[in-house]
Amino acid sequence: MAEKLKTLRLILGDQLNHKHSWYNGDQDHITYLIMEMRQETDYVTHHIQKVIGFFSAMRNFADYLSERDHTVIYYRINDKENQQDLKKNIKELISDKGFEKFEYQLPDEYRLDEQLKELTKELEIETQNYDTEHFLTGRDELTKIYEGKKQLTMEYFYRHLRKKFKVLMETDSNPEGGKWNFDKSNRKKWKGEPEIPHERGFRKDVSDLNRELEKAGISTIGTVEEKNFNWPTSREDSLSVLNYFCKNLLVHFGDYQDALHTDEEYLFHSRLSFSMNTKMLSPKEVIDSVIDHYYENKDEIDISQVEGFVRQILGWREYMRGIYWKEMPGYRKSNKLRNQNELPPFYWDAKTKMNCLHHSIKNSLENAYAHHIQRLMITGNFALLTETHPDEVDRWYLGIYIDAIEWVEITNTRGMSQFADGGIVATKPYVSSGSYINKMSNYCKGCHYKVSKKTEEDACPFNSLYWNFLDSNQERFRDNQRMNMMLSLLDKKDSEEMEKIRSRAKKIIDNPSDF
Known part of the structure; x- marks a missing residue:
């Protein structure tokens, strides 16, 4: 031997x-x-x-x-x-x-x-x-699946994996509940009911480690409560968070996964991304635990709650990793919209009169956390509408969130959020006016700005910025069928209104700190 x-x-x-x-x-x-x-x-x-x-x-x-x-x-x-x-x-x-x-x-x-x-x-x-023996797909599996195809779509990839791993399937080809995707059921606004259980948190004393970091002279952002560190940092912790999610939060997760609220930092979200991205938990065991709990409690939990969660892990998480290895290293340089501006200073201190941005950034600075809609439709949306360079956006997202590792951060940021890849990840830009934020949150209530106004001094900045974005990029998006409706509305605006929109948007883009 x-x-x-x-x-x-x-x-x-x-x-x-x-x-x-x-x-x-x-x-x-x-x-x-x-x-x-x-x-x-x-x-x-x-x-x-x-x-x-x-x-x-x-x-x-x-x-x-x-x-x-x-x-x-x-x-x-x-x-x-x-x-x-x-x-x-x-x-x-x-x-x-x-x-x-x-x-x-x-x-x-x-x-x-x-x-x-x-x-x-x-x-x-x-x-x-x-291999790390963690992911459900190999580095190059997405590349092989889409070989010869012009357009990548997460939905096709997601269905492929549902079938392959027999996840939420009634037969080999029929999904549980008769639908592949219950996304339309995942868009409820939370208005104080149902009651949201406190997150499965921790009260760890990390003061000694913090002293070590201070001694090393490491530059950081955000804050930490040294006696109350609130994240899972072991497999035992991580399993506890997973179990807590299944028993207490899953029942309403899907309904309110896109909701935003000033009084709630986590809503019904699992807080499992850090545990998965460090590999303390595997995606398979998370999916299996959630589905097992669902099958044991079908009388209480609707399929839409479970599918919405599974889609994020089996669908988006694996999809983003596949895109990353397919498109790197060029992907990190992509800037198809040629945006050049710096990230507004309030991203580092939350000092802005815009309530939605203030709360989303404050939560990020205090907890190293924001859920996907805060990242996509608040901080990401504003960065894109103000023509921020994607390098600036990447650095902020990669630094500020506890779960941020480049393979998942850059594809979500440069692709999904900033449309810097020109449509590899998302088939259309994820931009909105203040109306979407008002629809999904209570952020607009009590804000310095009025979501109902378009171009006045006290008008919600997102409104003029949104229409200015469509106006500036309309030729680029004329052939995009998913943009047809909004571009047709843009075409109906008269020259006087558009001039006011452009003027108001330019003020915001040139001096975002004033807002």
């Missing part, structure tokens, strides 16, 4: 998969390496809760491995031997410890994938990579 090589295995901060096959079998010749590095804290300015969340989860995972007699090397952010660079640390360890083989799981971020490819070329020892 051949002698096993002394092996160093790298675990990245978003590869905390307790069920990975790596941890089975003979482990005597294997050492695992987990590192907190300035390389990762500094490529954008992250939310303080994001840095604390990742480092806490990484430390918990290292403890989990050590408790099961795995050999672990863990570099904390201020350790003297930590050179703060992935390649330098690994090369140094291989030299010092005499490792004969280097192994890693395929990263989900392009920049790390390239960095590890370069490293393996430079190493003089044997190397090998592995």
Whole structure:
């Protein structure tokens, strides 16, 4: 029997998969390496809760491995031997410890994938990579599915995966409930009823870790309550949040998944994205848990609640990852609308008279969280309507949210939100006037601006910005059937009204801080 090589295995901060096959079998010749590095804290300015969340989860995972007699090397952010660079640390360890083989799981971020490819070329020892064993689809599965097709659509991909994995299917070809998509049932405005249970939160003391970050001089955004850190940072925590969602929130999730409210930060949302994106939970076990709970409680839970949740994970999450690996690296440079403006300063302090933006940004700064409609139709919508450069938008979204990793952030931001990819992800721009915000929220009530007004000084800025966007881009969208109705309404506006709209929009675009 051949002698096993002394092996160093790298675990990245978003590869905390307790069920990975790596941890089975003979482990005597294997050492695992987990590192907190300035390389990762500094490529954008992250939310303080994001840095604390990742480092806490990484430390918990290292403890989990050590408790099961795995050999672990863990570099904390201020350790003297930590050179703060992935390649330098690994090369140094291989030299010092005499490792004969280097192994890693395929990263989900392009920049790390390239960095590890370069490293393996430079190493003089044997190397090998592995799948993360997390996603339901492979990196290139979407590319293969759409080979030869002109248009990508998430719905086709979603149905394909529903059939493949037999998720919410009555037969091999018929979906449960007779429909593939219950999106039209997922658009209710929350008006105080039904009662929203408190989120499954935590009261962790992270003051010691926060001191370490201060000592390291890491620049961050947002705030953290050191004695009340509110995110799951272990598999046990994550399973608790999943169980709580199924028992308390799923029953109304679908109805109010697009709703917005000044008094509610999370509504019926699961708060599971951080646990999944770090791989403490797998998408399959999340989907299975939700569906099992649904089948056990069919008398209480409608199919529309469950399908709306499954669509986000089996549909959007896998779809966005497939787009990412299909379109990178060029995707991160896409700017089809040629927008050039800077992100308005109030994105960093929430100091704006627009109630919807104030609440959405304040929630983001205080909790490293906003749900998908706040991201898409409030902060993203305003950034697009004010012609913000997608690089600026990317940096903000990637930094501010605890669940933001480039593979999922950039496709949602540059594709879905900013239409910078010209329609690869979304078949039309996701823009709206204040009427949509008023329809889905109570944000307009008590706002400094009036959603009913178009161009007056106290008119909702979204109104003139929306029509100005359509006016500025009408030739680009003339052949887009999904834009026909709005463009026909634009055509009916007379020149005097359009001049007022353009003038008001220009004031907002030129001086967003005034609003």
